Amino acid sequence: MGEIPNQSPDDQSPEDQGPEPVVLTVCTTCRPEGSDPEAPRPGRILADRLAGSALPEGVTVRGVECLSACKRSCTLHLSGGPARWGYIYGDLDPDAHLDEILAGAAAYASTEDGFVPWRERPVVFRKQSIARIPPVSMPSVALTPTQAPGAQTEDTPDTPALQSAKD
Numbered sequence: 508m509g510e511i512p513n514q515s516p517d518d519q520s521p522e523d524q525g526p527e528p529v530v531l532t533v534c535t536t537c538r539p540e541g542s543d544p545e546a547p548r549p550g551r552i553l554a555d556r557l558a559g560s561a562l563p564e565g566v567t568v569r570g571v572e573c574l575s576a577c578k579r580s581c582t583l584h585l586s587g588g589p590a591r592w593g594y595i596y597g598d599l600d601p602d603a604h605l606d607e608i609l610a611g612a613a614a615y616a617s618t619e620d621g622f623v624p625w626r627e628r629p630v631v632f633r634k635q636s637i638a639r640i641p642p643v644s645m646p647s648v649a650l651t652p653t654q655a656p657g658a659q660t661e662d663t664p665d666t667p668a669l670q671s672a673k674d
Contacts, residue, residue, distance in 0.1 A: 530568070531566065563616050576597050580597070581599040587616065594621075614628065
C-alpha cells in the first residue's frame with residue numbers, strides 16, 4: 508500500500524477545510540440620537556468588550572467606522588463566508604447584550620448555512636434584527652422584467668423638451 512502524501516491547506520477541498528470563519532463586524536461610530544457627541548460611542552464600547560471576551564471558536568470581531576444604520580445605533584453584522592446567511596442587528600446595548608451576542612455567534616458558528624432556528628436564537632437576535640442577507644451561493648428567484656410606470660422604452664418617442672420662457 509502506498510503512503511498518503513501530506514496535504515497542504517491549499518490542496519484540500521473546501522469540505523476538508525471546515526466552515527468559514529465567523530466575523531462580528533461592529534459599527535464603532537454611530538450613537539443614539541440626542542446622546543453626548545463627546546461620549547464614547549456604544550458600538551466602540553461593544554466592539555472593545557467583544558474583543559476582550561472569550562469568543563466562541565472560529566469567531567473574530569472587528570470594528571468598522573460605519574454600517575450605515577445610524578437610526579438603529581449600536582449595530583453589528585454577523586457573517587460567515589459565501590455559503591452562510593448574514594444578519595444585521597441594531598439597537599444593541601453593550602451593557603445588557605454582550606452575553607446574548609456571544610451565545611448567538613456561537614450558535615451561528617455551529618451552522619453550515621448560518622441559519623439558526625428562530626426559537627434557538629437569543630432574544631436580542633430575534634427582536635432586534637434589521638436585515639437578513641442571503642448567501643452569495645443561494646439561487647435567485649426567477650424575475651420577469653417589466654417597465655416601471657412612466658418609464659420610457661426604446662419604442663417610446665422622447666418627451667418634447669420644455670420650451671424656454673423666452674419663446
